[in-house]
Amino acid sequence: MKVLSSRVVAHVGLDAGRAEWAIGMTLGFLKGSGSAHKVSRLVDATPGAQEAMDRAGFKNGARRGAIDLGSQLVAGGLTADEATSVIRETIRYAREKLGKPETDELVDSVLGLREFL
Numbered sequence: 001m002k003v004l005s006s007r008v009v010a011h012v013g014l015d016a017g018r019a020e021w022a023i024g025m026t027l028g029f030l031k032g033s034g035s036a037h038k039v040s041r042l043v044d045a046t047p048g049a050q051e052a053m054d055r056a057g058f059k060n061g062a063r064r065g066a067i068d069l070g071s072q073l074v075a076g077g078l079t080a081d082e083a084t085s086v087i088r089e090t091i092r093y094a095r096e097k098l099g100k101p102e103t104d105e106l107v108d109s110v111l112g113l114r115e116f117l
Contacts, residue, residue: 001048004093012085014078022073022086023049024056029069030090032060034110038102045097065111087116 001020008019027049031039043049058072066087073083095103107113 001046001052004046004049004090007093008086008089011089012082014082014086018077019086020052021056021076022078022083023090024052024054025058025073025076026069026087026090028053028056028058029060029066029072030106030110032058033065033068034106034113038098038106042094042097046093066113066116070116084116087113091117 001023004023005016005019008014008023009016012019014022027039027043031043031053043053058069060068069087070080070083073086074080078086091103091107094106098106107117
């Protein structure tokens with residue numbers, strides 16, 4: 001979690017607490033909306049990720065796909081650009097941990113997620 005959180009801090013400009021919350025929200029969304037198995041593998045490979053997910057408390061909403069995630073990130077105080085950047089950085093990290101084909105399958109399984117990338 002420290003590696004991904006540090007990237008978000010550096011590339012998005014959030015402080016560490018906000019970065020961890022936004023990553024937790026993103027992972028929670030992916031687990032609830034995409035392939036739970038693939039996200040579980042990513043979480044297992046990222047120490048502290050499950051705790052960040054638990055603290056963030058993503059709530060599945062109207063099932064509008066990635067728009068639900070973006071809406072919750074913005075409601076939590078991020079700008080639209082910051083929300084998009086957090087999602088992109090999380091997916092880049094997933095590609096490193098899961099590989100491109102598996103991450104692309106995950107992205108394609110979530111309505112509207114590809115548009116954030």
